[in-house]
Amino acid sequence: MRGEHKLSTKDKQLPAHPLARGVVEGKLRSLARVCRLVDDAVGPYRDLLKQLFPHTGRAWTVGITGVPGAGKSTLTNHLIASLRAKDMKVAVLAIDPTSPFSGGAILGDRIRMQRHHGDDGVFIRSLATRGALGGLSRSAADLIRVCDAWGADVVLVETVGVGQDELEVTRTVDTTLVVMAPGMGDDIQAIKAGLLECADVFAVNKADRDGADITARQIEVMISIGQTVAGSSKTAGHGATHGHHGPHAACGAKKDRHVAPTTGVGLEGDWSPPIDMCVATKGKGVEEVLDHLEAHHRWLMGTEAGQARRLSRLREAMRTQLRNTLIEHAVSVMGEQLEAAVQSVAQRQVDPYTASEQLVEGFRRGC
Numbered sequence: 001m002r003g004e005h006k007l008s009t010k011d012k013q014l015p016a017h018p019l020a021r022g023v024v025e026g027k028l029r030s031l032a033r034v035c036r037l038v039d040d041a042v043g044p045y046r047d048l049l050k051q052l053f054p055h056t057g058r059a060w061t062v063g064i065t066g067v068p069g070a071g072k073s074t075l076t077n078h079l080i081a082s083l084r085a086k087d088m089k090v091a092v093l094a095i096d097p098t099s100p101f102s103g104g105a106i107l108g109d110r111i112r113m114q115r116h117h118g119d120d121g122v123f124i125r126s127l128a129t130r131g132a133l134g135g136l137s138r139s140a141a142d143l144i145r146v147c148d149a150w151g152a153d154v155v156l157v158e159t160v161g162v163g164q165d166e167l168e169v170t171r172t173v174d175t176t177l178v179v180m181a182p183g184m185g186d187d188i189q190a191i192k193a194g195l196l197e198c199a200d201v202f203a204v205n206k207a208d209r210d211g212a213d214i215t216a217r218q219i220e221v222m223i224s225i226g227q228t229v230a231g232s233s234k235t236a237g238h239g240a241t242h243g244h245h246g247p248h249a250a251c252g253a254k255k256d257r258h259v260a261p262t263t264g265v266g267l268e269g270d271w272s273p274p275i276d277m278c279v280a281t282k283g284k285g286v287e288e289v290l291d292h293l294e295a296h297h298r299w300l301m302g303t304e305a306g307q308a309r310r311l312s313r314l315r316e317a318m319r320t321q322l323r324n325t326l327i328e329h330a331v332s333v334m335g336e337q338l339e340a341a342v343q344s345v346a347q348r349q350v351d352p353y354t355a356s357e358q359l360v361e362g363f364r365r366g367c
């Protein structure tokens with residue numbers, strides 16, 4: 001089993017908890033159980049996460065986002081197959097309960113023939129979408145770590161890139177693929193709304209339909225506008241990595257987009273998102289998408305600009321974690337005081353600013 005590389009690392013102790021140990025040993029059943037506890041935030045989930053953390057840090061995380069119906073799940077199925085063909089362990093987290101994944105079903109005979117029963121190198125789970133704002137991304141970030149500890153080489157995270165919460169998820173992954181399709185009027189709006197800053201690779205899916213070229217062209221224009229803006233104001237976050245307005249030949253809506261050279265890396269070593277055309281239902285163009293995703297990963301891991309980008313993502317993730325931990329802790333300590341403050345504000349006896357300050361002051365003294 002591929003999980004063995006974890007065990008051979010001398011400075012890492014095997015987790016004390018049997019469930020966490022099972023995960024590190026690559027057991028799918030333990031992985032499924034831990035994921036359930038973590039997703040529901042029940043039982044020893046925090047302990048499990050702590051014990052698993054030393055065994056994480058190796059997986060490559062890929063977000064797959066875009067409006068519903070663009071073809072994310074179809075594309076993801078093919079990506080699973082391609083990654084398995086390279087003998088990589090794959091975990092898939094779908095933040096969209098309607099996403100159909102066939103798991104090993106489309107892997108093809110070349111893979112299935114090598115295995116006795118099913119495929120123990122693929123794990124697929126749908127995440128609950130309930131809960132408070134921030135709950136989704138917390139859960140996703142934690143589940144990614146659990147899959148990482150299991151030994152996943154790649155964790156694919158499918159999200160519907162429309163809400164703030166989903167966007168936050170895409171900020172926690174290494175590489176983000178934005179899937180678009182022609183004839184979906186709000187696509188470009190969706191990019192404007194924030195997808196552009198997260199996009200590392202674009203896939204224009206349903207290239208068998210009319211208008212795919214127009215969609216690719218629109219994305220290209222959006223990218224160049226984004227680069228101009230980022231180049232002049234150096235906005236925070238990923239936008240800054242686009243660097244100055246400059247040629248990104250690999251991104252051009254050209255007929256030979258598929259055979260674009262090493263692509264992605266533009267002026268000043270910054271990453272500029274390539275655009276790939278594909279027909280996910282037929283698996284056409286999926287290899288090119290995967291090539292570009294892998295090129296982005298190499299850029300991320302192997303260049304200074306990539307390193308800076310990773311640090312900024314990590315900083316973001318730490319802030320989110322800190323915010324969640326502080327709030328969870330504070331709310332549990334405040335208890336009735338919080339409710340009393342809500343009542344006071346509702347009756348306009350105090351303004352919400354003062355009320356929050358008083359709560360924080362009380363919390364500081366109590367903690």
Ligand SMILES: Nc1nc2c(ncn2[C@@H]2O[C@H](COP(=O)(O)OP(=O)(O)O)[C@@H](O)[C@H]2O)c(=O)[nH]1
Pocket residue numbers: 066067068069070071072073074075099100205206207208209278279280281282
């Ligand atoms: N014509 C065409 N249909 C596609 C293509 N890719 C996906 N679809 C169809 O589009 C619909 C939505 O696909 P799905 O993968 O569930 O989209 P998601 O909501 O983004 O995950 C399904 O009926 C797919 O069969 C494609 O390349 N061409």
Ligand SMILES: [Mg+2]
Pocket residue numbers: 072073074096098099100158
């Ligand atoms: Mg889907």
